[in-house]
Amino acid sequence: MRSSSPASSSRLPAFLALACVGFVATAPAHADSDGTGSDPDDQDRIVVNGQRAAEQVGPKAVAPVVNTPRSVVVLTDEIINQTGSTTLADALRTVPGITFGAAEGGNPIGDRPFIRGFDSQGSTFVDGVRDIGAQTREVFATDRVQIVRGSDSTLGGRGSAGGSINIISKLPVAGNFVSGSASVGTANFRRFTLDVNERVTDKIGVRIAGMFHDQDVAGRDAIWNRRWGIAPSITLGMGTDTRLTAAYYYTESHELPDSGIPFRYTLANAPGTGTIYSEPVMGSFTTMGGQTGTVSRSAFYGVASRDFRDTQVHQATLRAEHDFGGVTLRNTARYGYTNQSYIFTLPDDSQGNIYGTATANPTTGQAGARGDVLTGGYVWRRGNTRYGYTETLTNQTDLFGTFKTGGIEHSFSTGVEISWEKARRGALVSANGSTISPRCNSATIARFYCASVFNPNPNDAWVNYASDTSTTPTAIVKGAPITETQNDAHTVSVYGFDSITLVPQLILNLGVRYDHFESTVTPGQAATATSTFSLSKTNNLFNWQAGLVFKPTKNTSLYASYATAATPPNSLLGEGQEGNALGTTNTTTALALLDSLKVEKTKSYEIGAKANLFREQLALGLALFQTDTDNARVTSADNTVEFVGKRRIRGVELTFNGNVTKWLTVFGGYTHLDPKIVDGGFTALTAAAVGTQAAKTVLVPSVNTGRQATQTARDSFTLSANIKPTRRFSFGGGAYYMSRVFGGYQDNRTATQNAAGVVTVSPATKLLVRTVPSYWRFDAQAGYQLTDKIRISANIQNLTDKTYYTQAYTSHYATIAPGRSAFATLNVKF
Template identity: 25%
Template sequence: MPPSLIRRRIYPAPFMAGLALLYSGIHVHAADAATDTKTSKPKHHRHAAGKAAAAGKAAAHNPAKAAPAPAVAATGTTAARPLYAPPGTTSTITPTEENLTVVGSPMNILHQDIGLSRMPQDVMHTPQTVNVVPQVLMEQQNVKTLDEALRNVPGITASVGEGEGGMSGDQFLIRGFQAQNDIYEDGLRDYGVYSRDSFDYDHISVIKGPSSEVFGNGTTGGAINMVTKMPHLGNSYSGQFSGGSADYYRGTLDVNQQIGESTAIRIAGMGNENDEVGRDDVYSHRWGIAPSIAFGLGKPTTLTIEYFHQTDNRIPDYGVPLLTKPGTTIARPATEFGVNRNNWYGTQYDQDDSNVDMLSAHLKHEFNSHITFYDDLRGGMYQRYFSASWEGCNATCNAAYFGNDPASALVDRRGHLGGPEPYQQNDWSVQNVASAIAKFNTGMLKHQIIAGWDVAHVYDRRTNYAYNYNGLNGTQTDTTGLVNPTNFVPGLLLGNVGQYSSNLVNISGVGRALHKTGVATDVGAFFSDQVWFAPWFSARAGFRWDHWDSHYSANEGMVGTGVSYGQNQDTYNPTVNLMYTPNDDTMVYFNWAQSTTPLGLYVTNSSEPLRATNEGYAPERSSLYEIGAKYNAFHGRMGFTVSAFRLEKGNSLLTDPTTGDVTPSSDRQRNQGFELSASGEILKNWNVIATYAYYDAKTIASATAADVGKRIQYAPKNSATFWSTYTIAPATPWNVTFGGGLTWRQSVWLDPANTAKVPDTVEWDAMISHSFLKHWKVAMNGYNLANRLNYSNLFSDRVTPSTGRAFLFNISATY
């Protein structure tokens, strides 16, 4: 396909002689290697040429540094941005132009865009901890889901939901704090409750810490932003097929076609079927398609319209219960005491079927070199049928297992609140974010102002179903053996709508409701101003105001006339940043930010907590204090980051897993620590990405005195990731790329009282690949090579064993 070209200005001979040495180490390759074939985005890594290129890039991110230095801009790509030269900047040099194709390592995440208009800088110039999972890493690891991709980010753990409702899907925690409502796609919230396939992802950014000034309410631990594959100029075609362990079969397709001077279409598709290594009866059958079209590429006005659909039919896996060995006080997973890791405790009714449809439009208009306007609009529809068994091992079960007859230990599959009974969920949402970026001077000061508004509405409607327990001796219990579970339950009947209403779960303050409806509207406005007081120092201050209006009702069934609750809250969230940039490759920063989480924020992906007793509860409030540094080393081949932070969360809202009641508390939680990362090309053909995080996460005040000083649940003290690859004899018929890495997460507590614990996670993965016939590649991936018993999804009284040793073969073609 045609290469993306980087324009380099040609200056008079004396000037160019001074740059010759800098350019001596540049790698200039064939045209078809100049661009990432998946995205057609120029690879931003700079070798010795990086110093000259950095001047242009620095001007884009730091207006104060714009000067008559060589400017570098990518043309014909969705990632390109016009460079900003402040008013009054002139050049005495008359340049000519030539086209030069420059290639470098795409593994250096500091060059990566975050992927939303409200944060226009790349990672290097964003004063906050940002982890990126680049596309090249996802390709090497053969990543298939969002969950798999985020295993490359320290401090992220997965949970399976909380309280009545039994939510599954993608439920993440960042730095120990819930983030199920903090999942974004191209800067807009993805409200759906489903397991996200990665077939349409270009890269993934994780912005750590409170960011409500940018994203709105939520983001206590941070925000996850998936950047999708957008149309680009030029043509590219790719497809791949994978097969391997546990009847894994997967095919993907990615086609981009330019159909005019500035118009292109792109279609990404996926089909996937797999069982789960190390887990009985668990599978996922899904398919998806994501067509998009872009108008005005390379023009001042660009409009991109994209549609996304994913259908998934899977079996939910709520893992294994916890046991407490006699003579000890710490509960651990049953599999740590000899229970088979393959045991699945569901029934014949367990199912998680979802259909997701999202239509998005992204408009960008450059009025001139100083003002750019963006408008992002999305409508989504989510349909889901969910039924899962929520197993628990009580004191009788625990005693029986450690007694003389382990086979007599019985697991209760109804769990808390009688168990998460089946429900049909029909949701829809719409969100529009309009923003503008203005760059101008006031005297000697340079400014970059970002301002706009954000309007969102989300609707959630659930119809609950009930079981008939008459076939189980008239008792409302459903038990199976801990050692040898039986998935088929004779006599357990699932009723139709309204049938067996007396067996619906009885929720405190709600009753046995057949229908539950949640509605919320959020109107927000944001403003920030970054001021350059000197070319090497700038400060940014911003705030966001949100008006949150939410309502919840439950009716029919055994609830009588029904109940209805509501609340209105106004929240304000500020941010202050200080940035010291002594040169183009270094930034030292300070970040202070706050976020708020109102009650009932999680309309679609949690149980609705609103009651008559808590409608007026104040939101949770979190504050972040962070200092850090980012550095591009070795002429931009490697990127290094270090940050130290303190995250404080006050007025924590507590959910009782037995009743579902939400109560305010005097609890104050604090997580402080530091994070490190290194990414890029160590030597030619040798790439690496490594991260480490240390968290000192504690409850520092609580109405429950015994919890003071205890570690925050789900927050590991230490975690790290490492991935490295090396290519032997590239661009030859005998080329080979091999590599591997480690994912490590120290043991974590599962409850605030620190009475339940899950062991360390240690996973070794590896890959080997070979390219042939110019466009084709074969690869083999091995996962959890030591076949270690690790745990993925976590909850207060159960955990899900991770995939056992698995292998995937992959063949792909790229044109």
């Protein structure tokens, strides 16, 4: 049963009222623009099938895609709408080469895209401004999404090892229009959007986008999500040399979060030897104790009365710009505030409670008295919790345009960025059985800390107690303020780009960027502590890129490029998986490590070809690339931290986007990656004490070395197609393939010593690989234009009701995708 949030319920009528006011106020207007633009200065771009071509926008876009020596994909709102995407993650699944990662803390079930094998959560931007807030992003106010692949710190700053994602907002454009949609479908799907653009005067434009969304999740028990948002904006001085745009974006979401399905085995209980794939426990399954049952795709291991995820996002932007002939000066100021709180059930397999650790349960001693369950068949409902917020203030000043030096043409951009970022987080106090070992016994089952792997009940009468053994019910509360962790960062950056047309057939593309990045963490302390401390690190980052473009014809190009990226310690400010954190203690050893922390360096090599065919109606791209990462943080051979880890990603990408004929539009491509962990460092093994010999530690090469990088598919293919046999009727769909993805690796190497202290390392007999299998997914859609202003459409997603997984965590669980769903939409545009 759903629970209603008073905050969302009270705000929803206000949103609907405001949306209706906007609709009525502008209803008499007649469209003289397609309304898809985000910037009044972008209206002179190529028209493709009634839409502007998929091109980059923004001051740093110094060349069109065909003349940019990088792999660039632009998702237009036409593709987003056609595929029925409602979130950024939905939209990005149509782009080959992007996978999604899972986690335990930070942003475990929010947006965490991997581009070319690298986590790009911290390299997501809105209108060119970094957006670090943990969330699941909506697309109702999105005009397009730009994905730049390859090392990209020159463009965006810290991080960006595999590429960056830039969301372009809907802002006022020339003309007047009112467009709205109403969708209803299976799994209680309801979605309403509104987009109103009004040219109030010749020089003033106003736009407002709004959304309400409510749905259950097809094929999953109990799961639901509900959200609403609004994005008003106004531009003064439209069509003049001086313009001022003010914009605000707000979304609020409430949901019962779904982490998915646990893996079958742990290293300790996996049957057999050699390489063992531990996939999510799905279908028929027999435990070590001999119990056989079936795990349904709908099985949800969470607790409906406990689990929740609430998020609010505020963004206020002020952009001022002035044209000086062929040069524009633009200043963008942004304030962002995101808060998120959650308890989500992580179906934990860490103690072997899925498959089991014994063929029979104990009947004597303390274990028998507790009723320990060792034979498997249960899932520990580990309740991961967090509350917190991120706050950012950014100012970017850009000078961009064109000029000539003799016969050489320059399209340039230069700028300065100053930003302040803060992230503060804490944990909710909730008992969930974490202090009890083994996790599942008669008492923990009775308290619903453990659920049946075969038949979990999300509506179990779970009660929060003062402790795992207390009988006193208590409310779930926030931890004491002193237990909260705070991260602060300050960045000052300068950058410059130039696309230099040496001759019509030869273009040189250059870019440089310098970032001064200061980061401080104030770790949370025990609730009984009386003081805190802070740890700080400052890094100066220099990145550059260079590319050469040869143009055999006006609409084709061949290119070669080189680019770098730098990921400093604490780059994500604790809002994601931080592989190079500042630490949380101030011991002598910890402070020495803090001083030694290094920046992770990445460099990309790429060659490729691009072509705009059929009168620039169809864009094709081909890229071959290699990305190398050095200085990754690993354990060294002497059991200290060193920065010698290496990773290499090689691959090839093919992309297509546009009209093949007047009646066929396609979008998608194919990516093949060879993602390899070249050097994963070392792993410590302990040889137990023997006689007078104390326990010893020995280092062995990491199990990860030489293996495929995690969270990364070797092969992916996407095709979104739309066929229009008549002027009013269209149909099409999508085909999406993702090869096997690996979450993590473990082996069972052991170390022993004899009485003389000689240590022997026994080779592994098992390699446990947590993984999710490959899959094909198919979608279908059709639409009919009833009148010039009214269109109806229908989408079926996951047409074959395929069971597949979208994320694989290092351990514990994999995220399962929704089953087949369908919805119909009424679109109106005046």
